[in-house]
Amino acid sequence: MKSSSCLKFLLVTAVFALVFAGAGNAATITEPSYSVQSLTITPSTLLPGETGQLDVTILNTGLSPLVIDKVSVTDSDGVISVKHPAITALGAIGAGKSLTITLPISAKSVEGTFYPTLYVDFKYDSATNLQYTYLKYPFAVTVDSKSVSLSVVERPEYFEPDTTQVVGLSIGNLRSNQIDSITVTASGEGVSCEEGMVFAGSLTPGSSKDVFLTVITTDKTEEINLDVSYKNGANWHTETLVIPVEGGELKTGAELFINNVEVTSGSGYTTITGDVNNAGLATAKGLVVTLDGAEAVQPYPVFVIGSLDSDGLSEFELTFTSPESDEIDLVFTYKDENGNTYVQKESASISAANSAGNSPSGGNPILAGIVVVLLILIVGGAVFLVWKKGNLIPKKEQK
Numbered sequence: 001m002k003s004s005s006c007l008k009f010l011l012v013t014a015v016f017a018l019v020f021a022g023a024g025n026a027a028t029i030t031e032p033s034y035s036v037q038s039l040t041i042t043p044s045t046l047l048p049g050e051t052g053q054l055d056v057t058i059l060n061t062g063l064s065p066l067v068i069d070k071v072s073v074t075d076s077d078g079v080i081s082v083k084h085p086a087i088t089a090l091g092a093i094g095a096g097k098s099l100t101i102t103l104p105i106s107a108k109s110v111e112g113t114f115y116p117t118l119y120v121d122f123k124y125d126s127a128t129n130l131q132y133t134y135l136k137y138p139f140a141v142t143v144d145s146k147s148v149s150l151s152v153v154e155r156p157e158y159f160e161p162d163t164t165q166v167v168g169l170s171i172g173n174l175r176s177n178q179i180d181s182i183t184v185t186a187s188g189e190g191v192s193c194e195e196g197m198v199f200a201g202s203l204t205p206g207s208s209k210d211v212f213l214t215v216i217t218t219d220k221t222e223e224i225n226l227d228v229s230y231k232n233g234a235n236w237h238t239e240t241l242v243i244p245v246e247g248g249e250l251k252t253g254a255e256l257f258i259n260n261v262e263v264t265s266g267s268g269y270t271t272i273t274g275d276v277n278n279a280g281l282a283t284a285k286g287l288v289v290t291l292d293g294a295e296a297v298q299p300y301p302v303f304v305i306g307s308l309d310s311d312g313l314s315e316f317e318l319t320f321t322s323p324e325s326d327e328i329d330l331v332f333t334y335k336d337e338n339g340n341t342y343v344q345k346e347s348a349s350i351s352a353a354n355s356a357g358n359s360p361s362g363g364n365p366i367l368a369g370i371v372v373v374l375l376i377l378i379v380g381g382a383v384f385l386v387w388k389k390g391n392l393i394p395k396k397e398q399k
Contacts, residue, residue, distance in 0.1 A: 033062035043233035190218030255280035
């Protein structure tokens with residue numbers, strides 16, 4: 001009987017020990033355990049006045065669900081929370097799971113590095129009553145006003161009105177983070193851009209990229225605005241580079257000169273011929289010669305020269321009837337390498353060209369030829385007579 005009582009006592013003692021041990025374990029399991037797995041800010045560096053996005057991932061390292069009661073960010077001297085500082089009803093984080101919370105923050109107008117604090121309030125049941133704990137996590141936010149550097153890498157010396165001109169722009173990223181969605185446009189009074197807009201993509205910190213635009217100006221244009229837009233995070237920004245416009249003619253283009261113009265009358269039409277020389281620095285492409293002030297007729301109503309290189313020379317010939325006056329215009333039409341069309345007119349006097357054409361040396365060429373022949377005959381005859389006389393007169397004998 002005694003041994004049986006002892007056995008019962010031991011069994012009861014063991015049961016109570018297990019119960020108390022289990023209760024202790026239950027209290028331990030409900031204790032919250034957590035950590036900040038990651039915290040990122042997009043963009044990583046804010047411009048003054050910009051809004052950024054804070055993403056914080058919280059990991060539940062405990063063995064029971066972690067209930068989030070409230071999340072907030074305390075303001076600092078240079079950074080404030082955009083929306084209401086408290087975010088509620090986020091639910092619970094399961095054991096061994098993580099949750100990413102997104103909060104908007106905004107930079108003030110001052111530069112520097114600031115340290116707002118993230119607060120996350122948790123609630124848990126300790127088996128006896130509802131209790132609270134919280135996570136306090138300071139983080140750094142940098143506010144920097146550096147933007148992009150803009151410089152001209154190509155432009156014409158003069159902007160000719162109503163012609164296309166190529167302008168090159170170098171864009172450099174001065175920020176410590178990547179900028180995205182870079183676009184370039186041209187604006188200003190009378191300014192248009194053939195491309196409309198040029199997309200330049202993204203730039204990593206410290207890198208640069210050249211962008212080229214084809215712009216057209218008018219005689220009223222005084223400046224060209226090159227507008228560069230980009231995104232820093234979700235924020236759009238625009239920087240402008242102003243190029244003063246100096247009007248005039250390009251000094252590097254083609255420059256035509258006309259020489260040796262002659263006019264001859266034929267059966268049913270008049271012919272005008274001459275030479276055209278390109279004394280400029282560029283090729284005159286698609287050069288065509290026409291007439292203004294007379295009726296162009298076959299066989300040469302239009303004369304196509306084609307491309308005339310720098311220092312190049314070409315002849316032309318046109319046929320016409322019914323001139324309106326003694327002077328007619330020779331019209332030279334050509335293009336540059338950008339496809340711009342240029343027109344140059346040169347006046348020619350029909351009477352003056354006729355006179356020069358019929359008497360290029362100032363006299364009658366047939367008469368001049370006859371005179372030359374007569375001179376040759378006279379000289380030849382004189383030589384013959386001298387030779388004959390030398391053979392007919394006896395020479396004095398030498399002693």
